[in-house]
Amino acid sequence: MKARTVPAGKLALASPGPPRTLICWQCLRNDFLLDQFKFQTRKYHPSRRKDASPFGAAVSAAQTLFKGLPKAPPGISVDPLRIVGKELKFLSTNIRQLLGSGHPTLDKVAKYYTRSEGKHMRPLLVLLMSQATALTTPRPNRSMSDAGSKPVRVNDPITSRSVLADTNPDLDRLTSSSSSATEGQYDFSGDENILPSQRRLAEITELIHTASLLHDDVIDNAVTRRSSNSANIEFGNKMAVLAGDFLLGRASVALARLRDPEVTELLATVIANLVEGEFMQLKNTAEDEKSPVFTDDTIAYYLQKTYLKTASLISKSCRAAALLGHSTPDVVEAAYSYGRNLGLAFQLVDDMLDYTVSGVELGKPAGADLELGLATAPLLFAWKQNPELGPLVGRKFSQEGDVQKARDLVYRSNGVEQTRALAQEYANKAIVAISSFPDSEAKAGLVEMCTKTMNRRK
Numbered sequence: 001m002k003a004r005t006v007p008a009g010k011l012a013l014a015s016p017g018p019p020r021t022l023i024c025w026q027c028l029r030n031d032f033l034l035d036q037f038k039f040q041t042r043k044y045h046p047s048r049r050k051d052a053s054p055f056g057a058a059v060s061a062a063q064t065l066f067k068g069l070p071k072a073p074p075g076i077s078v079d080p081l082r083i084v085g086k087e088l089k090f091l092s093t094n095i096r097q098l099l100g101s102g103h104p105t106l107d108k109v110a111k112y113y114t115r116s117e118g119k120h121m122r123p124l125l126v127l128l129m130s131q132a133t134a135l136t137t138p139r140p141n142r143s144m145s146d147a148g149s150k151p152v153r154v155n156d157p158i159t160s161r162s163v164l165a166d167t168n169p170d171l172d173r174l175t176s177s178s179s180s181a182t183e184g185q186y187d188f189s190g191d192e193n194i195l196p197s198q199r200r201l202a203e204i205t206e207l208i209h210t211a212s213l214l215h216d217d218v219i220d221n222a223v224t225r226r227s228s229n230s231a232n233i234e235f236g237n238k239m240a241v242l243a244g245d246f247l248l249g250r251a252s253v254a255l256a257r258l259r260d261p262e263v264t265e266l267l268a269t270v271i272a273n274l275v276e277g278e279f280m281q282l283k284n285t286a287e288d289e290k291s292p293v294f295t296d297d298t299i300a301y302y303l304q305k306t307y308l309k310t311a312s313l314i315s316k317s318c319r320a321a322a323l324l325g326h327s328t329p330d331v332v333e334a335a336y337s338y339g340r341n342l343g344l345a346f347q348l349v350d351d352m353l354d355y356t357v358s359g360v361e362l363g364k365p366a367g368a369d370l371e372l373g374l375a376t377a378p379l380l381f382a383w384k385q386n387p388e389l390g391p392l393v394g395r396k397f398s399q400e401g402d403v404q405k406a407r408d409l410v411y412r413s414n415g416v417e418q419t420r421a422l423a424q425e426y427a428n429k430a431i432v433a434i435s436s437f438p439d440s441e442a443k444a445g446l447v448e449m450c451t452k453t454m455n456r457r458k
Contacts, residue, residue, distance in 0.1 A: 311343025
């Protein structure tokens with residue numbers, strides 16, 4: 001995206017490294033208007049059953065809308081999980097080792113969300129991007145650090161252990177039992193296209209994501225996560241918050257030991273972005289009016305919040321994977337663009353599922369957004385068609401009957417379809433971003449991740 005001047009008072013984010021890329025409300029607004037123009041040229045054919053419920057009609061229309069994304073490179077049948085299955089096999093174990101603590105209770109709480117397998121989408125994308133970008137630029141010795149003299153040893157501290165005073169029994173056992181701290185617990189046979197630093201980056205992204213889940217569940221008063229009690233229910237708010245802080249601390253240590261300042265800067269800003277996005281989510285509109293009126297800036301505000309809360313981690317970790325592989329600047333930008341667009345598509349689909357999928361399928365309560373006072377994409381698009389939603393948005397659906405009324409208006413509108421249409425536009429942009437990469441299983445896997453994002457139901 002071409003950098004543009006940001007008006008005073010507008011929130012802007014800059015991605016490190018040349019060329020500089022800015023993300024601002026105006027850019028997002030213009031992207032949205034273009035997407036809306038494309039959307040309005042589409043024709044939808046929802047169910048013609050006269051007895052169909054508004055909910056059924058919304059789901060049917062959303063399903064009818066999806067006509068498929070660009071396909072993987074010809075002749076290549078891919079399963080993203082299979083492509084990097086060897087690395088993912090060790091992911092949860094290595095993350096638990098990174099989270100070891102000498103305090104038994106902290107050790108238990110910090111590892112609580114690692115007991116059940118999540119989607120692992122973020123580390124999967126990092127590993128696929130690492131493989132795909134490895135084929136774009138020849139590197140004579142990819143196992144060496146930038147200095148070219150020593151291998152990157154991702155477990156080695158930079159400062160004396162006696163000064164750090166950071167006890168991790170699990171990691172101590174790992175480094176003492178392994179002949180090489182570079183390799184850790186990985187079997188490297190056939191994995192020459194993924195560096196140890198890129199594998200560690202995949203683990204770091206999952207640590208940051210899991211920390212955000214711990215904090216979000218406290219903020220949202222969640223009761224379940226991954227079909228089990230949420231950490232705040234199991235251990236209390238205080239321990240859940242402290243565990244989230246501990247995960248961010250461990251992620252920061254692992255990040256520093258990659259010994260790459262630009263990658264450190266990227267992932268550090270992700271943590272700040274998560275907090276900024278959470279603050280933006282406290283308001284449904286930029287001005288937080290009591291009786292707001294829908295404008296195009298309403299969607300731009302939502303998309304900026306979505307970038308901060310979801311797409312920032314995905315986009316910057318994809319960019320970091322390319323940087324760690326010493327890719328050329330154009331490849332680094334392509335990796336970032338892929339992650340940014342896929343991240344936005346992912347969250348748009350996530351917001352849509354809150355209206356179309358049951359809590360049993362989601363593994364967490366469905367319909368929670370309205371209960372929390374949040375106006376997400378399906379409702380915002382419905383609001384454009386139904387101005388009466390404005391006062392409900394302004395008071396965050398706090399009065400009796402507000403939640404049900406808002407839900408009914410969403411089902412009677414094409415808010416779900418428009419959300420899916422916008423998600424598909426972003427998914428397509430993600431695929432276009434990596435179109436110049438050489439055809440490979442990893443590239444096909446990245447394309448398939450876009451399709452899976454559009455088709456997911458949890």
